[in-house]
Amino acid sequence: MTDLPSSQLKPIRSGVTARRFALMASVVAGVGVAAYGLSPSADKAEFFISPAYAQVNTDVSKVAQPIGFADIVERVKPSVISVKIRMKDRAVASGDDSPFQPGSPMERFFRRFGGPDGLPPGMRGRRGPGLVTGQGSGFFISADGYAVTNNHVVDGADKVEVTTDDGKTYTAKVIGADPRTDIALIKVEGGSSFPFAKLSDDKVRIGDWVLAVGNPFGLGGSVTAGIVSASGRDIGTGPYDDFIQIDAPVNKGNSGGPAFNMKGDVIGVNTAIYSPSGGSVGIAFSIPANTVKSVVAQLKDKGSVSRGWIGVQIQPVTSDIADSLGLKKAEGALVAEPQANSPAAKAGIKSGDVITAVNGDPVKDARELARTIGSLAPGTSIKLNVLRKGTDKVVNLTLGTLPDTVEARADHYGDRGSSRDNDIPRLGLTVAPAGSVAGAGGEGVVVVDVDPKSPAAERGFREGDVILEVAGKSVSSSADIREAIKAARAEDKNSVLMRVRTGSTARFVAMPIAKG
Template sequence: MLNRLFYGFFLVLLAVNPGYAQLPDFTEMVKTNGDAVVNISTTQKSPDPQAGADPQQMPQDMPPEMEEFFRHFFQGPGRGFTPRETNSLGSGFVISRDGYILTNHHVVNNASEIVVKLKDRRELIAKLIGSDESTDVALLKVEAKDLPVVEIGVPDQLQVGEWVLAIGTPFGFDQSVTAGIVSAKGRSLPDGNYVPFIQTDVAINPGNSGGPLFNMQGKVVGINSQIYSRSGGYMGLSFAIPIDVAMNVVEQIKTKGKVSRGWLGVQIQDVTRQLAESFGMDRPHGALVSKVIPGGPAEKAGIQIGDIIVEFNGQVIETSGELPPRVGMTPVDEKAKVKIIRQGDKQDVTVKIGLLPAQQNIAAAGPSTASETAVNRLGLAVADLTAEQRQQLQVEKNGVLVQKVGKGIALDAGIQPGDVILRIQNTVVRDAAEFNSIVAKLPVEKSIAVLVQRNGSPVFLAFKIEK
């Protein structure tokens, strides 16, 4: 009886609103764009099996919450013995009639041969024009004329909840079509500092890498690049590189032969609730500056450690992950307007964007030989840094080395042995004696920000001394 009533209600609903049960029709979109989507197969030289671990294996030091992030999801060798040459599959799409093709960097990385298979079954040898590991974008070229091409869309106009469609070659099955919705925009992922990813629930599997993501107007808005998975297969979370980011890379590769990125010269982190309280903010937002690179653009503009960047060129910065893509896409030597919060007050700063330098290896800390000081009210034993330790830890001046962390406030805040405490709130810590003097005067029931340097990288932590 209840089933009949429900069915009757459903029929009435359809009669009142015929569009209620309608779903988008992708057939014309696939007919129009399918010819421009290609299969990419590569022959790759793998490392000597005696030389190290399988390159497909995830890093052992990956944060626990990201251990299931399976980034490179095209076909490749399994665990154990690694052959000298492997074949992998991926996808791509034609962006110009004379043969330029976009795909992922990881699809063609270290390839000795790249073969592009068109929908009409032609197979063409492709030349790698250039690629960029940071954005996972690669530009290929085949010798052909009058190829079918995709139309480029505008990712900024995408709305969360909007339908999108992917065409690719999962597991080698050519011209496979899957659809879903935009789950989120501007996602920041590991090893993706310069990409504000589009998150979708489109079914993406090994072999979809490098394929196009279309909006409902049949325009490419992204390149399918990564998935989040426990099994290596689709589990409902897929990530695409916004096409404007990819086309910026393409333009630089074509005109300059390399990719240059804007550089601010700071290290940043998210603002937690406790840090927001300690800096006098009404809510957590922005990118907290934990380090200012000497001689960099930010230092020259007057940006300081402890500043919180809340706007960049008029664009609001809610999380620290939103800042690097915007800075990276800003032309070198262009002046950018930056809004900061400093000790509770908003200020405007103009920064001349620099060129991102090559990353440098950071030396690890060695064991300490300095004598310890007494444990203080935070449960910490700290010591002055020796000249050797300063060189190892890349600490030019000031700071104290954490020797022991007892149970209590500091341990709960995340402070660890081997950390170098550089400042508490806005006060620079010069030596162990001054550190203990500062700690003795800290107020209770108030969030306190502490800047520590760990493995060469500074980070703000926060604690509160209870009564």
Template sequence: MWSITAAICALLWFSNGWAAQLPEFTQLVKEASPAVVNISTVRGAKEGEPILGPNGQPLPDIFQEFFGRPHPRSEEGRPRPQSLGSGFIISSDGYILTNNHVVDGADQVIVRLNDRRELEAVVIGVDERSDLALLKIEADNLPAVKIGHSANLEPGQWVVAIGSPFGFDYSVTAGIISALGRSLPSENYVPFIQTDVAINPGNSGGPLFNLEGEVIGINSQIFTRSGGFMGLSFAIPMDVAMRVSDQLKKQGYVSRGWLGVVIQDVNKDLAESFGLDKAAGALVAQVMPDGPGDRSGLRDGDVILRFGDKEINLSADLPHAVGATPPGDTVKVKLVRAGKQISVDVTVGELPTEQRQASAPGQPAKKANRLGVKVTSLSEEQRSDLEISNGVVVSEVLGGPAKEIGLRPGDVITDVNNQSVETPKQFSSLVAELPADRSISMRLIRRGRPGYITFKLQD
């Protein structure tokens, strides 16, 4: 009898002791939730709907007439916002971080706050490589999250996610960090945080908190064979997210370091053939001619073991380290060449525009300029048909102000801000110097019909 009683007491003591070690999340959730938002989008406006300006209101009838658009449809026929994801406020003046795939292709972005207000957001910039988007809503004194650091995270730490899975706002899930520095097939420039926190569609773009209530990651992807959570979720480290956010805010695109080399893993056999003690490092399979690596003296067959202060154990570690290095910086690289360890000073280049894959509806990549539009030179036939001597042709509309004001491929831009447009290069320089937050005029020719429109740039 006493042995059974003792066993029960021991079990209760053990259970209570274990429970006492489990974290308590209620205060964290109470303090952090006000800064978490739900994000909905409107896509694919139907024929006959008004073109909306940056304030969400239909543009004047004269604008509709100029662009050949009918008057607004009734409210019944308008697209309704669809709840797609989550986000969080990073500053009290309305800047919000979320995933790029949450807002990609959206005509309007609607942010619903914790107090149930719904505000239209402007997309300041997006970065496809890291799957991040920076939004801005017009509001003051907003609750903002505490920004944490991801550099010192360790597997086994407790983490908490708050988001809107399947549209269920402010759902809280918890788990631990499973692994760090994961490279996924879709992107090798982001060292993802792997967790076992339950993440489902709608959690995308939401915050991942540590027990101090600091955001240490942005929930981005899951591994699944069923379409739902299977115990493998991935978050963008907050240190990476803030670097991207700062660049999007300042320049509208993200600059990344680039070596111009093709690399592969070092297996046991390769390690032996190169005279390495263990299978570690990044093997340079090819050095691109006249790339940063070539100019710095890297060679095919080099095995990179350290890049600056970062050990390179797997080949996937190298893109993480290089991408986070500002272009133009010189870094000491430790490598093995012909069986001998040497050090080489490498000056990092900038990931080329066509590889950068960053565009911003509010502030596009440099190649697309601040308007979010690509232009080409006028052909002699076009000059003759339109009876003009200057101008550029819109070849592609990527987003941003160009999309908001209704520019289309084939439009001819002849004047911007009362200055004549002569060449694509001069047009890009002209756009880069446009003032912010005041009306700017643009003269267009569409289907042979000239007219002026006005717009404003955010910064």
């Protein structure tokens, strides 16, 4: 036992009387354990050492050990595979090995957040004579050899090989892939009793432990641990972004590998990292298990994914837009424009409508609407709650099929000539009737000049934009805009909503309106 000098012991009093108390202090592995108390005397406070606790614990085996992950890893690690692909050298310009189309959402993401070469984890290939190789990770989801990996791991592969945890190598074929969620389903040939993992049914909570297992840098069978850092992440790869963010170290080669919870179930498929340097900085993104389930089911059934489609251009409801529309909360998805002959157009959905619920379930924002509709099968009948000019309506429609491609066309405006209308100095805009500007069409007014220090410039207006409506009314001149602003001020509104077309895309912009 180690005696503490009396100079370190200070009395503790509690008003008129001192109450007995016990202070337990323990130090692991060979340091004495003592208890100190106060004398029961009401007049003074004196410390004493209880002999019952004056013992030395030298038995290290009895010391509690921290709980590790070995039991879970031993159970789940055999289900994880290394995926190696080979493809013929496509002789991509400038030696770029990226598997994504230039300008695509995934290509832009990895250019911004990937390694120094702009490639996703695991896709830095090695070139041989006319050959490119790459590697990633995956995991079995059934005993007969079906396995999940990333689309970007196997995209364009002429040959796919997998190596299991016991070192055996098998040939695999791609059953189907979904670029929008970056999920691919492969089938390993030559076995019927592969160890497999279960996709989790539980809701992920921030702070939960997570284990990432995969093939970083081609090392194979590596395990890292961390926690769930965030959920519902939008990283700009597409309208269905709903990633889980984890801080378990994930590096090149981990792509397509699983993230396990403490039950040993897969909560997500690791697909991207934030990496200014090319290595892990503790920010990785996983595709949620519920998304993987729905995608894999369709890939296994028909080799591709079909998604529901209503055919609207939507945008978030900001606080300014909510104020312009008289909404109490900035929630829902604002319809900028229904597409011609789409289910939405046929059902009577109009520009300026706010979709607030699908089949009675509230819609928080535009992303949630896209994910909800995309998760439903084409041909499904749904009910939309729509807020139109302060009135709630219910619209029934049948979902169409999301087109495989969406053509984006940027219209070029010709000579704007000298047919300028009066400018609108408070907003920083100068406009002209659309009919007077070549290529602008016959509706609305064309923005021919934007003050770079104006509210209009701050909200993204640029030359060539066409203002179609202000406060729900069609406009054809600057006078129409001024009249709409005047009416909004009379209603004591702080902003006015404009429907604006840029190229082939329409959107709403909430513009602040100065008083006076």
